[in-house]
Structures are given as C-alpha cells and as structure tokens.
Amino acid sequence: MKRNVWLTVFAGLIVFGLVGAVMVLTKGHSVFGTTDYVPWGILISTYIFFVVTSTGLCLISSMGHVFGIEPFQFIAKRAVLLAIVTLLAGFAVIGLELGQPLHLFWILLSPNPTSAIFWMGAMYSLYLVLMIVEFYLLMRGQHDWAKKAGLAAFVAAITAHSILGSIFGFLHARPFWEGPYLPIYFILSALISGTAILIVMYFIKEKDEMPSAIVPALTKLLMLFVGISIFFSIWKVMTGIYGHPYGKYEAFQALFSGPLSWSYWLFEVGLGMLVPVIVLLINRSRAAVFWVAATILVAIFFMRYNLVVVGQIVPLEVIDVSTSVAYLHFYRPTWVELSIVAGALGFTGFAYLWGEKKFNLNVSGHNKAVKTT
C-alpha cells in the first residue's frame, strides 16, 4: 500500500520531468536559466549529484563484496542496483542538458583525446557496463566473478569520477575550479554520498533483517568523511581568500554574502557539515543517524549547485587582471530545469522500487553462496 503511494509520487515526478524534457527538446535552451556567461546550470550540478551518488554506492558497497569487510556484504545487490539507476538518471539529465544530444555519436566517430568530457563519457560508459555485469553475476550467485567485476567497477568508478572533477580542474580560465583540488575532492564527496545513501537505504529496508552491525560501521565512516570534507573546505576557503586572488576571492564573497549565501550557509555548511557533526556527537540513535544521512544527501545536492554556479558568476577578467569588475553574472534555474531535476529523482525512486520488486535482492549471503558453489 505504502509502496503504491510512493510509486504514484515518483510517477508524477517523472511526468513533470517529461513535460520539461518536451519543453527543452522543442524550444532549446531558451527555456533554461543558463546564459552565455553562465552556460552550465543546475542540470550540470544535478548530473554530478547523480553520478557522485552512483560512484559512492560503488565505492562503499565494494568494501563488502570486493574487499570482504563483513558488515558491508549484505547490502551489495541493493547498492549495485541503485548505483545503476542513479547513473542512468544522471545520463538522462546530462542528455537533456546537451544542446544537440543527437550529435553524440560524433564522440565515437571523431573523439578528441585531449577532452576531459570525452574521457568522462568513455569511463562512465565502461563503468555502467561493469556495474550491469556485476549485478547480473550477483543475481546469478556467481560471487567470484562478481567480485572481479566489482573490482573493475571500483577502479572505473574512481577513474571516471576523478575525470569528472578534472573537467573543471583543467579550466585555467576559471580560477575557482582550476587545479588538482576538484578531482580529489570529488572522490571524497563520493565517499560521503555513498555512505549517506547506504544508511538511508538500510533504514528503509530495516525489516528485512539486515545485520545491525552495518549501522555503527557506516556511522563512523560518515563522521570520518564529513570531518575530512570540513578539513578540505577550510583550506579551499583559506587559499581562496588569502591575498584576495582574483576570481577565487570574488567567488567566496558570492558564497559568504552574495547570491549563493543562503545555499552556502544553510545547506553546504549548515546541513552538510555542522548539523551532522553536532548531532552525531551528542546522539547516535538510529533515528538520528538516519536523519543526518538524509540531510547530508540534500546538502550535497546544494554543494554541487554552489560549486558549478559560483565558478561562473564571477566575470572573467578578459582585458587585464588588475582591473577587476564589480558585478556578478546572474543565474537562476527555471521551472523547466527544476522539472527535469524532479523527473530524474522520480525516475530514481521508481526504477529502484521496480527493481526491488522484480529482482530478489534479499538473499545476499555472500559467504553462504560461496560455500555452496
């Protein structure tokens, strides 16, 4: 009964997303809030959000069925299924964000090896294939082969996701993004997302008698990763404001007190860093852990939005670095962009619930299966 309610909600979101998809496919990017000055908007950050979730699920669930850490072994099938679903949702979002998705075959006919987007496309496609193979093998109970596929997917996930970070890191024209920070940070961010979403999934499926040992383990991991993320963020801020470097300093002003300040203080710093640390320090009850994990997922969505938008709203200094400009470019998502975001979330929920019904995900006894084979 409850399941049907959720399916209806998710189906509604998908329909809303399809309306947005039709809008953009017929009218082009004029229905987006993006401009020539801010060409990448919320759909890029949403794409990153989905693939960061998929990557994180792959990395954290690998601890169980690839690296053999006991408490993680019971969630493998669910994690791999959701990783595939979130990756497909991400692909749908980026497909609608492309101005000419039908031209995509040129990436095969005329690939440019110096383009990070080419490598990202190649690696995420490989990752998708490996995850599907892994899921198939897990369902067949062929755990030895699933482990090998899982290891390959683990390597592909780290490669693909750091390449996604490098898409930004390679842009010497964009001071906020440029450098080795983002490829590294993206992997950390995937670990947070993966841990948080596994906690959420565990509590939603609690009735199915998964071992409760996984919760303290995941909670400790979550605290560790959030702590590292605070450490990363502090040094990103410090190097960005020390000496007022052009492009970085203005970007942080936009985050601290400019157009993105609500999203930065409330979501990125508040819900993404301070609330998890404070709550987990004073209360580690099951409910608290669940809500912290859910909160972090929401916060990561806004973190990606901040990262993508703030890198572009500071005007490029085209003439000379010494004559900085005292304004910011404007970007606000339109309802069409938000509908595609909603549709992708609906697709994730719907496809996951469908998959859960379709496949038997409960019998996950890794060791047991190995013994019987």
Added chain:
Amino acid sequence: MARYVMVVDTTKCVECYACRVACQTQNSLPPDKSFNRMEVRENGSFPNVKAHAYPLQCQHCDNPPCQHVCPTHATYKRPDGVVLVDPKKCIGCKYCMTACPYQARVFGKDQVAEKCRLCVELLEQGIKPACESTCMCNVRTSGDLDDPKSPVHALLANKKIVQLRPDHGTKPRLYYIV
C-alpha cells in the same frame, strides 16, 4: 598558406557599436546574441581619467583552450589560423564556453556554441570582415602576415601592441593597440 591576424586599435574606437550591428546582420544573429562585445575600462585618477573601449571577439588563439576541451573536434583550427566550429559535430556540451578565457562563445539558436569566424569566407576573397568594413574609425585591420603588402605589418611594427591575457598561454591572433 595565409596567416590571418587582426589588429584592433582601441585608441580610435568611439563605442558606436556599428561593428556589433554589422556582425549580427552578417551572421543573422538575434538581438541578444553577438560574436562581438565591448568592454570599457576606466583608467587614471580624477581629473585625469580616460575611458578605454575594447572591442572583443574570438581571439583565434594559436593554442585554443576551446579546441582542446571539445570532445568531438567540432572546434578546429584551420592551417591559416582561423578557429572554426563545425555545427554538425557540436553536441552542445558548452565546455568550450567555460574554457574560453575571453568569453567569446555564444550559444546560438541551433543549440551549438558559436563564435566569431573572422568572416573567413570573405577574407579568402580578399574582402574585409563585416566588423572591419563597417567601422568608421578603422579600428580593426585584418590581414595576412605572409603577405608583405598587408597593412597589418605597419600597425604591428609602429604602435604599442598587447595581446589579451597572454598569461593564459593561448597565443591570440588578435593584437590590440592601447
């Protein structure tokens, strides 16, 4: 083989925006899109201040970041130095728009990232680009570096020449007299 360059004398520019209008007409661009843009900088301190207008467009870099990041080779550089976009290969990912340090790219109505083509189809016939021929103050001068008779040589030799953001290592083909 030609080596096309353009010299822009900002000291002559009166900011009439005729170049922008000519470019939009030549390329059938809507009013809110242009391959040509004007940035104004104020220099000095009161009362000795001066406004300086920089007409900006694609710099046709010899080391173009937009070409390096393009996943499908839709952006390419011709042997004569002109950087062009093949619209049939462009997937509309807008990576070039974020990679260009000069904010030269425009997302056009065909959903591909376009930009100044240096009116190459005119240049090849020895005709000046639209922005150059319409200018009443002769701000822009295009020419072929391999052509000893080209007027660009005199301009490049005699005046104070700068390139925009040379620190990016893009090696632009547009030279500015300031």
